[in-house]
Amino acid sequence: DIEALSDNHTNLVIIDNAPLYTEGKVVGQGWNGxxxxxxxxxxxxxxxxxxxxxxxxxxxxxxxML
Structure with missing residues (x-):
């Protein structure tokens, strides 16, 4: 979530059930962090x-760990 960049207290963002990309193409679904x-x-x-x-x-x- 790009808003986390402006929130000084958030260092880790995990989105469940997100589209996963490689080279600009959706290649699957899963978590993205x-x-x-x-x-x-x-x-x-x-x-x-x-x-x-x-x-x-x-x-x-x-x-x-992250």
């Missing part, structure tokens, strides 16, 4: 992840 990297309050980048390869739901442990 964005880990926001910040310098202070300023967003400086993000890491995107999804479950296209393994098709497993994200676990609470995985969320905590």
């Amino acid at each position: 964005m880990l926001i990297l910040r310098e202070g309050d300023k967003p400086v980048g993000w890491i995107a992840m999804d479950n296209y390869i393994h098709r497993s739901p994200i676990t609470n442990y995985q969320k905590q």
